[in-house]
Each structure stands twice: as structure tokens, then as C-alpha cells.
Amino acid sequence: MKRLNIRKFTSVFCCIIFAVSGLCGCGASASGGGSGSGKILFVQLDNEDTFRAALGAGILDAASSQGVTIDEVDTGDSVAKQVEVISTAASSGYSGIICRLADVNTALQIEDATQLPIVFVNNQPEEDRLSNSKYVYVGSPEKESGRYQAEYVWNKLGKPSEINIVIMRGEKGHSATEGRSNAVRDYFMENNVKVNIVFSDYANWSTDKAYEYMDILSKQNVSFDAVFCNNDSMALGVVDYLDKHGKSDIPVVGVDATADGCASIAAGGMDFTVLQSAAGQGAKAVEAIHAMAGGKSISDIEGASDNGKYIWVPFERVDASNVSQYQ
Numbered sequence: 466m467k468r469l470n471i472r473k474f475t476s477v478f479c480c481i482i483f484a485v486s487g488l489c490g491c492g493a494s495a496s497g498g499g500s501g502s503g504k505i506l507f508v509q510l511d512n513e514d515t516f517r518a519a520l521g522a523g524i525l526d527a528a529s530s531q532g533v534t535i536d537e538v539d540t541g542d543s544v545a546k547q548v549e550v551i552s553t554a555a556s557s558g559y560s561g562i563i564c565r566l567a568d569v570n571t572a573l574q575i576e577d578a579t580q581l582p583i584v585f586v587n588n589q590p591e592e593d594r595l596s597n598s599k600y601v602y603v604g605s606p607e608k609e610s611g612r613y614q615a616e617y618v619w620n621k622l623g624k625p626s627e628i629n630i631v632i633m634r635g636e637k638g639h640s641a642t643e644g645r646s647n648a649v650r651d652y653f654m655e656n657n658v659k660v661n662i663v664f665s666d667y668a669n670w671s672t673d674k675a676y677e678y679m680d681i682l683s684k685q686n687v688s689f690d691a692v693f694c695n696n697d698s699m700a701l702g703v704v705d706y707l708d709k710h711g712k713s714d715i716p717v718v719g720v721d722a723t724a725d726g727c728a729s730i731a732a733g734g735m736d737f738t739v740l741q742s743a744a745g746q747g748a749k750a751v752e753a754i755h756a757m758a759g760g761k762s763i764s765d766i767e768g769a770s771d772n773g774k775y776i777w778v779p780f781e782r783v784d785a786s787n788v789s790q791y792q
Contacts, residue, residue, distance in 0.1 A: 523747025
């Protein structure tokens with residue numbers, strides 16, 4: 466029998482042992498007084514990634530403030546574990562699920578495992594896998610962040626007619642990776658800029674991997690005008706490499722506006738990032754599942770799309786001129 470990491474905190478911050486699907490472990494949850502829609506299951510990969518950790522904290526904090534009881538289960542990147550936990554959620558007393566998919570292509574498999582409503586976060590399924598106020602995605606529109614990055618760089622470089630760029634991609638197959646990367650290219654093409662992607666690979670959100678790829682790129686003697694990173698952690702690795710090799714004048718942009726990312730901008734390292742509000746997404750995810758678990762529509766929630774499949778939390782531009790507001 467495999468053990469899952471399940472975290473639960475009461476209002477007096479005690480950690481207790483309990484069972485979900487017959488699988489025991491110590492975990493975390495936020496508890497509030499009487500949600501009126503039963504308790505909610507939050508299925509998470511882990512808290513190793515900076516943004517996932519912030520999002521998890523945002524969800525638990527929002528649950529506490531909104532009076533929703535929520536239990537978090539860490540399943541790692543195992544689809545089988547996610548299906549196992551979700552398939553017995555209803556019989557374990559849950560009335561709704563918040564899920565960070567291990568694999569975005571398994572949304573239908575996850576939905577088939579339960580009749581409970583699901584809010585997906587941080588990894589966006591295809592639209593045909595979503596359903597009005599039943600299977601909903603809460604997040605920020607990924608294409609917007611890539612466009613903000615490209616807009617900033619193009620203006621900073623004086624709006625050239627041709628540009629050589631590097632793209633440090635996140636996790637392969639992740640909706641944010643593809644959305645952010647493609648949006649950068651599309652922005653330049655829409656503005657009649659010849660864009661040459663001289664290097665692009667999956668650095669998997671990792672600072673160390675991005676640094677390693679910069680070293681590989683340097684040995685190829687390829688010139689480039691800017692480095693686009695799908696998140697701040699990779700951007701920090703790029704900045705570190707460029708600083709150590711006398712190329713700190715090359716613009717480096719990221720996404721997430723993490724504490725470290727903002728500190729780098731303030732110190733003259735990174736040039737630009739885009740705030741993806743973990744707290745905002747967490748609050749909307751809890752608000753949505755609370756409504757859906759009670760049999761209600763999400764239509765009255767701010768940011769909800771007309772088709773009832775999405776709740777959008779806007780991105781925000783962050784550079785040296787306003788970074789102090791985000792620190």
C-alpha cells in the first residue's frame with residue numbers, strides 16, 4: 466500500500482492523522498466554520514516548485530478566510546495516485562475537488578473517476594474537457610503573459626524589425642509552457658518583426674537547468690538579443706550566467722513576480738516579469754468550488770467566462786518602475 470502525503474491543520478494548528486481512501490498520512494488543510502457544501506479535497510503534485518507552493522498556500526488561506534474546510538493531498542506526478550484518491554473522494558465525505566493535474570492530457574480520466582465538481586488549477590485542460598460550473602479552470606490567461614514579455618522587450622530594444630531570441634521553456638506539455646512561449650513568437654509576427662528563435666528547450670522551471678542551457682548555448686557561439694523565460698526561477702539562472710560572463714546588458718524576462726524575481730529586478734538583474742497572483746487564483750478556486758459543491762453556478766464570480774468554464778485572474782506587468790509595489 467502506497468502512502469500519500471495528506472496535510473491537515475485545525476484552527477489551533479494541530480496536525481492530526483486521518484484516512485482518505487484508506488490511505489493514511491499527515492497532511493494540511495484549512496478549516497472554517499460550516500461551509501454549507503461539505504469538505505473540499507485539494508489534489509496537489511507537491512510544494513517543491515515556487516509557484517505551486519504559493520498557490521497551495523493561497524488555496525489554504527482562502528479556504529480559511531472563506532470558511533471552507535479543505536484537505537490537501539500530495540500525489541507527486543503520479544496520474545494513478547490522482548485517480549485513486551479522486552475516485553473515492555465522494556465516499557470519503559468530500560463534495561468537491563480542486564486539482565492540479567499531473568498530466569494535462571488526463572483531464573477526462575480524472576473526471577471519469579468521480580461525479581463531483583472539479584476546479585482545475587495551474588495546468589489548463591483543453592476547453593472540450595471543461596463544462597459549465599461542473600469542470601472549471603481557474604488561472605491566468607497564459608498568452609497574455611507572453612505578449613507582455615514580448616511587448617516589453619521589443620520596446621526596450623527600440624522596436625527592431627528583426628530579433629534573435631532565446632526561450633527557456635518550463636515543463637514539457639504544460640499549458641503555461643506552450644501558451645507563454647507561443648505568445649512571444651506570435652506577438653512579434655503580428656507586429657511584422659522577423660523573429661529568430663536561436664535556442665529553445667525545456668528547463669523545467671529550474672534555475673540550475675536554465676544556467677546549464679545558457680552554458681551550452683554559449684559554446685555554440687550564437688548571438689541573441691533577449692532571453693524569454695516561462696518563469697522567474699529560470700530567469701534567475703539566466704541572469705546569473707550572463708552576469709558571470711559579462712553579458713548583463715541582454716534583457717531577461719520572466720513570469721510569476723516571485724519574491725526572488727522581484728528582488729532581482731530591484732537589484733538590476735532581471736528586466737521584467739509578470740505577476741501571476743497565487744493568492745488571487747487560490748481565492749477564486751476556493752470560491753468556485755464552494756459554489757459548485759453547493760450546486761450553484763460560477764456565473765456571479767468576478768472573472769468568470771460567459772460559457773462558465775473559466776475564471777480568469779489577470780496578469781500584471783512588473784518592472785523597475787513599479788517593482789516596489791510587489792515586494
